[in-house]
Amino acid sequence: MTIRISGLHDVVYLARLRATAATDGAVGVPLAARMESVLELAREGEAGVAFENLCSNLHEYKVRLESTEFGAIARLGTELGIDPGRWESLSVLVADGPPPGYREPMVVWAVEARVYSDQSTYQLGVFTSEAEAKRLLAIRSPVDWGEVYLNMLPVHETVADWEYDA
Secondary structure (H helix, E strand, C coil): CCCCCCCHHHHHHHHHHHCCCCECCCCCCEHHHHHHHHHHHHHCCCHHHHHHHHHHHHHHCCCCECHHHHHHHHHHHHHHCCCCHHHHHHHHHECCCCCCCCCCCEEEEEEEEEECCCCEEEEEEEECCHHHHHHHHHHCCHHHHCEEEEEEEEECCCHHHHHHHC
């Protein structure tokens, strides 16, 4: 049976179907209750806010989506003029997406130097923000080291996460 998803109400309905057992451990709020607040916002004419809340809740509860559901979410976001970044992160929840338990890698920035005389490479520092890495890059003179550059590195928690991204 194919379900035609036509708008915010249908997307919320499908999310509710998947949410029967999902609760937020910190506050104990069932996802179904949050979906009711999303529908209430939509009824009050706040479709954009409702859509953004829907996406946040689906991501927070890690609700598995079918590819057709994700497509409907993307179409609805486009129709509402919402920034695609609000729903594109939901692609990791698509059933044919990453395996359960997958964690996206953290990104770190390494300031590295290549010494021309012996062709060796050194890490001068590793930072969680590009801005801090660039600060170090600005104070290290290429004359001292040869070539000094930034290297963006994804840091995975498990080999399984790395294998999925490879």
